Amino acid sequence: MSKYHHGDVRNVLLREAETILRKEGPGGLSLRRLARLTGVSEAAPYRHFDGKDGILAAVAIAALKRFGDRLEETAKLALPHEERIIALGAAYVEFAIEHPQHFRLIFGRERPPLDQYPDLRDAADSVFDILQRSVTNLDQRGDMTLADAANAYNRALAAWSRAHGIATLVIDGMISPPLDQPIQQFVFGLLAEDLGIPASLQNPKK
Amino acid sequence: MSKYHHGDVRNVLLREAETILRKEGPGGLSLRRLARLTGVSEAAPYRHFDGKDGILAAVAIAALKRFGDRLEETAKLALPHEERIIALGAAYVEFAIEHPQHFRLIFGRERPPLDQYPDLRDAADSVFDILQRSVTNLDQRGDMTLADAANAYNRALAAWSRAHGIATLVIDGMISPPLDQPIQQFVFGLLAEDLGIPASLQNPKK
DNA sequence: TGCGTATGTTAACATTATTAACATACATAA
DNA sequence: TTATGTATGTTAATAATGTTAACATACGCA
Numbered sequence: 001m002s003k004y005h006h007g008d009v010r011n012v013l014l015r016e017a018e019t020i021l022r023k024e025g026p027g028g029l030s031l032r033r034l035a036r037l038t039g040v041s042e043a044a045p046y047r048h049f050d051g052k053d054g055i056l057a058a059v060a061i062a063a064l065k066r067f068g069d070r071l072e073e074t075a076k077l078a079l080p081h082e083e084r085i086i087a088l089g090a091a092y093v094e095f096a097i098e099h100p101q102h103f104r105l106i107f108g109r110e111r112p113p114l115d116q117y118p119d120l121r122d123a124a125d126s127v128f129d130i131l132q133r134s135v136t137n138l139d140q141r142g143d144m145t146l147a148d149a150a151n152a153y154n155r156a157l158a159a160w161s162r163a164h165g166i167a168t169l170v171i172d173g174m175i176s177p178p179l180d181q182p183i184q185q186f187v188f189g190l191l192a193e194d195l196g197i198p199a200s201l202q203n204p205k206k
Numbered sequence: 207m208s209k210y211h212h213g214d215v216r217n218v219l220l221r222e223a224e225t226i227l228r229k230e231g232p233g234g235l236s237l238r239r240l241a242r243l244t245g246v247s248e249a250a251p252y253r254h255f256d257g258k259d260g261i262l263a264a265v266a267i268a269a270l271k272r273f274g275d276r277l278e279e280t281a282k283l284a285l286p287h288e289e290r291i292i293a294l295g296a297a298y299v300e301f302a303i304e305h306p307q308h309f310r311l312i313f314g315r316e317r318p319p320l321d322q323y324p325d326l327r328d329a330a331d332s333v334f335d336i337l338q339r340s341v342t343n344l345d346q347r348g349d350m351t352l353a354d355a356a357n358a359y360n361r362a363l364a365a366w367s368r369a370h371g372i373a374t375l376v377i378d379g380m381i382s383p384p385l386d387q388p389i390q391q392f393v394f395g396l397l398a399e400d401l402g403i404p405a406s407l408q409n410p411k412k
Numbered sequence: 413t414g415c416g417t418a419t420g421t422t423a424a425c426a427t428t429a430t431t432a433a434c435a436t437a438c439a440t441a442a
Numbered sequence: 443t444t445a446t447g448t449a450t451g452t453t454a455a456t457a458a459t460g461t462t463a464a465c466a467t468a469c470g471c472a
Contacts, residue, residue, distance in 0.1 A: 031459080031461090041422075042421090043420085043423095043462080044419080044421080046461075046462080047420070051461070104315060107378055108315065109378065128380070155399055157372075157399075158368070160375070161368055161375060162364070164375055165366070165367035165374065166363075168313070169313075172313055172317075173320070190360065193361055193364035238428065239427095248429095248453090249431080249451085249452070253449075253450055254450085257429075
């Protein structure tokens with residue numbers, strides 16, 4: 001009977017880390033507790049991951065993958081372009097509300113440094129690519145001028161910022177979706193809110 | 207010659223905490239290091255603050271005060287209502303970029319729990335009040351219907367979300383203001399970006 | 413069979429937040 | 443002035459953390 005060598009420690013650690021993170025967030029994830037819960041020695045995780053950041057990076061990459069898949073699904077819906085932007089923003093916010101800790105891990109300050117984890121950077125870039133392509137609708141428009149492209153990029157950033165702001169404010173407890181209406185409706189309302197930007201300040205192009 | 211009793215430890219601690227936080231953020235602020243730098247014993251801070259969260263709360267309250275003052279200044283400018291909203295958003299984002307750690311402390315996950323520090327909650331509420339009053343322009347409109355009020359509240363939330371999203375994405379390194387144009391211009395561009403929300407999704411009122 | 417590498421382990425180190433137990437200065441009432 | 447209580451220090455202890463070093467075992471493969 002082997003005294004150790006569980007055979008699958010890496011995956012067990014990852015799954016356990018997932019459930020801890022879901023409850024307590026990146027800060028609450030302690031390597032030693034993780035090891036204890038996994039039933040493995042306190043130094044074992046270091047054989048499979050590059051320390052705490054390594055584990056967080058692995059979890060973040062998995063989360064980004066799921067996030068990206070979800071956004072892509074939404075982006076594929078047969079919708080008018082403007083409505084698709086709204087739907088994307090709603091999916092974005094819903095993900096944040098359903099998985100606040102993952103969302104924080106992906107975007108927040110405790111995210112492992114992108115330049116130390118290239119896979120993490122790639123995963124993050126890929127999600128932004130989905131957003132950008134969907135919002136600017138690059139696929140159907142090979143004939144854009146440079147100015148159009150800059151414009152499209154700005155529109156993507158603006159849409160992203162709006163969704164991101166709602167998501168962040170909600171999960172950080174600064175605003176609370178009203179209890180008497182479905183969250184979807186609340187998010188749609190905010191995303192579609194027309195701010196009445198004066199023409200004098202609007203982008204001169206278009 | 208007295209062996210201790212510096213006379214002003216609380217303020218010295220606060221100022222030292224400020225400079226540490228500015229460089230390293232809430233997570234990097236260690237009570238022991240703070241005490242060492244202040245030239246005081248490691249347990250001394252506990253005589254003046256309710257532990258680490260207490261210090262963070264005090265710093266956050268001061269930061270919120272400055273933040274609020276700045277927003278209020280902007281809100282007082284003689285501008286058309288819509289342009290004032292843009293200016294407020296810009297001031298909001300500029301504060302975040304100039305003081306990212308303070309901004310994080312105010313809004314992020316490491317903020318001490320609001321229900322344990324009523325003064326902190328009051329300070330935060332007061333800032334949101336400024337935003338809300340300015341965006342909805344409540345002062346000049348005593349004649350609003352209930353629906354109007356709800357609408358105004360939503361407009362405030364939407365404007366706030368947009369600015370908050372830009373601020374958060376920038377200080378978390380997800381987007382970078384272009385180097386070849388002033389930050390102000392970048393922020394204005396994003397805030398004023400017209401997303402082309404379809405009429406079918408716009409708020410039926412108005 | 414033997415050897416190298418991957419995967420475990422235990423033990424140690426440095427750091428952290430917090431609290432208890434004790435010491436000193438100061439303010440104020442007698 | 444003296445006495446006493448409170449505010450403000452200190453040192454020392456506890457419990458937890460990330461990380462690394464030194465050592466042990468299992469497995470894959472020549």
